[in-house]
Amino acid sequence: MADELTKGLEGVLAAESELSSIDGDAGRLIYRGYDIEDLAAEASFEEVLFLLWRGHLPTRDELDEFTAAMADERAIDAAVLETIRSLAAADEEPMAAMRTAVSMLSATDGDADAPADDREAARRKARRIVAKTPTILAAYDRVRQGESPIDPDPDLGLAANFLYMLTGEEPDDVAAETFDQALILHADHGLNASTFTAMVVGSTMADMYAAVTAGVGALSGPLHGGANQDVMEVMFEIDESDLGPREWVQRATDEGRRIPGFGHRVYNVKDPRAKILQARSEELAANGDDTWYEITTTIEDYLSEEKGLVEKGIAPNVDFYSGSVYYQLGIPIDMYTPIFAMSRTGGWTAHVLEYQADNRLIRPRGRYIGPEEREYVPIDER
Ligand SMILES: CC(=O)SCCNC(=O)CCNC(=O)[C@H](O)C(C)(C)COP(=O)(O)OP(=O)(O)OC[C@H]1O[C@@H](n2cnc3c(N)ncnc32)[C@H](O)[C@@H]1OP(=O)(O)O
Numbered sequence: 001m002a003d004e005l006t007k008g009l010e011g012v013l014a015a016e017s018e019l020s021s022i023d024g025d026a027g028r029l030i031y032r033g034y035d036i037e038d039l040a041a042e043a044s045f046e047e048v049l050f051l052l053w054r055g056h057l058p059t060r061d062e063l064d065e066f067t068a069a070m071a072d073e074r075a076i077d078a079a080v081l082e083t084i085r086s087l088a089a090a091d092e093e094p095m096a097a098m099r100t101a102v103s104m105l106s107a108t109d110g111d112a113d114a115p116a117d118d119r120e121a122a123r124r125k126a127r128r129i130v131a132k133t134p135t136i137l138a139a140y141d142r143v144r145q146g147e148s149p150i151d152p153d154p155d156l157g158l159a160a161n162f163l164y165m166l167t168g169e170e171p172d173d174v175a176a177e178t179f180d181q182a183l184i185l186h187a188d189h190g191l192n193a194s195t196f197t198a199m200v201v202g203s204t205m206a207d208m209y210a211a212v213t214a215g216v217g218a219l220s221g222p223l224h225g226g227a228n229q230d231v232m233e234v235m236f237e238i239d240e241s242d243l244g245p246r247e248w249v250q251r252a253t254d255e256g257r258r259i260p261g262f263g264h265r266v267y268n269v270k271d272p273r274a275k276i277l278q279a280r281s282e283e284l285a286a287n288g289d290d291t292w293y294e295i296t297t298t299i300e301d302y303l304s305e306e307k308g309l310v311e312k313g314i315a316p317n318v319d320f321y322s323g324s325v326y327y328q329l330g331i332p333i334d335m336y337t338p339i340f341a342m343s344r345t346g347g348w349t350a351h352v353l354e355y356q357a358d359n360r361l362i363r364p365r366g367r368y369i370g371p372e373e374r375e376y377v378p379i380d381e382r
């Protein structure tokens with residue numbers, strides 16, 4: 001047995017998957033063979049979910065049926081709504097509220113008692129989780145602002161319906177398309193930390209709710225999904241500072257501060273999703289306030305030209321430009337990571353379904369470096 005320790009499991013091959021592939025040197029991401037750029041330009045989030053779960057792009061009829069079935073599952077139980085109210089009253093972080101509410105969904109799932117190897121029941125649970133998560137998040141945001149939750153509109157796609165439930169107004173085409181594209185871009189990304197977490201839980205043949213709840217927890221950290229909110233916080237800090245963006249980043253990097261939204265375990269070049277989100281951010285800025293777009297590009301230019309970080313492979317990741325896109329869509333900052341999670345539920349569930357179909361318990365080992373042998377001393381003699 002190899003005894004080499006690979007800290008952070010970097011580069012360790014732990015599973016085979018047909019779902020997504022990343023070329024970290026070329027900056028390329030594909031879902032089941034389709035380039036992310038094509039999917040972002042042409043597909044809808046529902047089409048991508050269908051692709052991830054079923055393995056092929058849907059026909060028009062398949063997509064219509066699938067979209068309607070997803071829309072049918074959007075409503076959440078009154079007890080879940082009650083819990084959302086209590087969490088909002090306690091001023092819980094939205095990611096923590098999401099974690100609790102997603103876990104609670106199993107209580108009213110008609111398939112809750114199905115064994116984990118019931119593949120069809122697992123698929124239905126996956127669909128329900130992805131359909132209900134936007135309803136949970138929109139309700140949470142409204143309730144904490146003293147507003148009533150808005151019932152889902154089955155005539156709207158998942159992305160547009162989320163914005164509608166969040167704001168009470170049907171989004172215009174630009175907002176709906178931009179948001180749909182953001183969901184596509186975040187849906188899957190190989191064995192990232194939260195997907196791997198969900199897979200580890202799934203590999204015990206625990207159910208889909210257990211796996212996704214664990215995934216939400218893993219995504220919440222600032223080294224992973226939490227970075228998109230931190231990017232926006234940095235931009236506010238810069239906007240309020242006496243320093244310009246270049247001077248601010250210079251000081252921050254001189255102090256050894258990590259710049260959120262930069263660096264990635266797999267990409268050695270700019271993340272292809274960051275390029276697409278940058279273009280959307282630029283478009284939105286051209287028709288509104290360009291403050292945030294300007295700050296992000298200035299930071300990127302500085303880190304590239306002055307620090308050579310981008311050339312060293314510490315380049316913008318997906319979180320760097322999503323913040324300014326969401327901000328320009330009027331979405332509250334602490335909802336950015338939950339939105340990431342809302343999209344990634346698609347990837348988590350797809351990986352759990354795929355892994356469980358040919359399951360083996362995931363159980364690595366750790367090297368023990370504690371004392372070899374010590375004599376137990378009774379408590380009163382210590
Ligand atoms: C959706 C996602 O999860 S994408 C990632 C979102 N997270 C962020 O944006 C947070 C900021 N980025 C980071 O902390 C890291 O780049 C991670 C966690 C994403 C990747 O981490 P790892 O692959 O473990 O790289 P590691 O932490 O070992 O960093 C390697 C080197 O790059 C430097 N580095 C990495 N990220 C950054 C950054 N954002 N700013 C400045 N320097 C950085 C490190 O200081 C380190 O330098 P050193 O070798 O001189 O000590």
Ligand SMILES: O=C([O-])CC(=O)C(=O)O
Nearest residue numbers: 189191192193265266318
């Ligand atoms: O892949 C990773 O390590 C991080 C991640 O989830 C992403 O970039 O979407």
